[in-house]
């Protein structure tokens with residue numbers, strides 16, 4: 001039996017490819033071998049296997065990381081007859097961190113068949129794991145376009161899971177998108193950062209954790225309850241001395257000073273903007289940002305209602321210098337096509353990013 005050729009697979013939101021490539025470039029021994037898009041499930045990059053794959057758990061632009069092997073013969077029957085092929089992958093993931101993995105699940109068509117049941121028995125008995133629906137160790141045996149793929153996720157929770165999130169807030173941003181927005185704002189060379197419509201503070205916390213050079217991190221939201229939830233997250237993230245939140249409404253044009261970077265994840269529906277006319281809200285938001293962004297600064301917006309936003313940006317003093325078109329299935333299985341816009345003021349001299 002030949003040894004399987006192992007690979008690392010990273011899953012990410014469609015549209016964030018360049019952000020992911022930029023982030024993984026910090027690992028010089030990680031060599032990309034191919035890419036694949038699976039409609040609805042997102043995009044995947046495959047890399048030559050690296051022994052120190054544990055380091056990949058710090059990636060912030062990636063949803064999930066796996067160790068996998070692909071081959072035409074790795075169908076369920078073959079794996080059931082050569083269980084150690086899958087066992088080798090499982091053992092590698094559990095090594096040194098088996099206390100984090102107590103349960104497992106096999107994702108495969110025909111999961112109740114005798115073939116898959118025999119593989120599940122093997123995993124249970126060999127690695128002393130319990131089979132559950134919501135599992136720590138997620139093993140898969142799946143068919144890709146050309147090949148069979150076997151593998152497992154290297155962490156019990158997706159990489160996009162952040163332990164600073166104390167409670168779920170409906171409408172909270174995916175943290176990998178927040179990371180992406182911040183990564184396009186040249187924050188290494190920035191000292192002041194304003195987040196308008198701060199919600200549960202995902203953008204602020206990602207910025208505070210990734211860019212310790214930021215001196216001033218300020219956010220505002222008009223919902224008192226959400227601000228108090230955001231403060232719980234900020235505290236859990238260890239950033240209570242760094243991030244300041246204000247209870248303010250954009251229509252009151254709060255005077256908070258001027259900033260080098262302004263970011264926002266816009267309110268998008270009636271539940272969030274309480275029947276406010278989005279057009280009016282977005283216009284006010286753009287005018288406020290024009291007045292409060294320092295020369296040479298960046299204005300970054302994430303929104304699903306991009307037609308309304310773009311129409312107003314075109315009429316404004318902002319120039320769009322980069323657009324990212326994203327695609328993903330939301331947690332409630334809605335197919336979303338949001339965009340990230342990175343802008344600068346029109347009369348700014350050309351800068352590094354334009």
Ligand SMILES: C[S@@+](CC[C@H](N)C(=O)[O-])C[C@H]1O[C@@H](n2cnc3c(N)ncnc32)[C@H](O)[C@@H]1O
Nearest residue numbers: 172173197199200202221222223249250265267
């Ligand atoms: C899409 S959510 C932001 C989510 C945030 N990025 C997160 O990850 O939690 C938009 C936020 O805008 C706030 N908001 C809506 N209308 C507002 C207004 N007129 N002034 C200030 N904040 C407002 C809502 O309370 C909500 O928290």
